[in-house]
Amino acid sequence: MKNIFSMIKFTLLIVVLFAVIYPLAVYGIAQFAPNQGKGETISVNGKVVGYQKIGQKFDQSNYFWGRPSAVDYNAAGSGGSNKGASNKEYLALVQKRIDTFLIVHPYLKKSEIPAEMVTASGSGLDPNISPEGALIQVKRVAKERKLAEAKVKALVESKINTPTVMGTPIINVLELNVALDQLK
Template identity: 70%
Template structure:
């Protein structure tokens, strides 16, 4: 009976700690983060159109496309596909993505398709693509919008993020919003 009382008391203490104090502490710390821990929203004319660090679906020909998502861009269920390069189903899916990309970009060869345009990221929510992936889409986007390719290329170049250490990337949402402002 003595051990049962100790276990009950420990359970109550841990419930209070992990279901009460810990969440409140995380919430309090989040209040010092940008947007009070609700993520970095992107607004146009006062309306939230997306989140800076969460990928979104863009599949219209007049927009730059982002990385494919294994979770259909659902931020509540972030995950990769957990399928490796030896998985037949995964290889078929990647091949289908390559074929779709080549149909939309007939001026490219299969070897010129950037890998990040046909493979999902580990989270399935990557908001960025490589600079190469953005640049190969310039011709399609410029043609769909009837814009000069050099103007669209300049826009892409201006949106490339070049960290001191790490991968050179382009945020697809920010690029597409800037594209909408381009005259």
């Protein structure tokens, strides 16, 4: 009987600690983070259009495309495909993505497509692409929007985020597309 009461006390202590105190502590710390821990949002005219750190699906030809997603951009189910580079299903999916990309970008060769444009990231929610991934899409986007290629290319180059110390340059696809919508 003595052990049962000890275990009940211990269970209640753990429940209070991890179901009450810990969540309140995390919530309190989040209040000091940007946007009070609700994520870094991107707004247009006061309306939130997305989150800076979560990729979104852009498949219309008048927008820049981001990386494909193994989870269809579902942030609740973040994850990769877990299929290896020798898996026949995976290889067929990548080939389908390559074929689709080449149909929409007939001016490209297969060797010119950056790998990130046809392979999903580990989380399936990568919001960024390389400058090369954006620059190869300039011709298509400019044609669809009836804009000068030079103007669209300049926009892409203005959105390149270069790391301060180490890393590779990236472009946030949502930020780029929001800026694209604001081009006249």
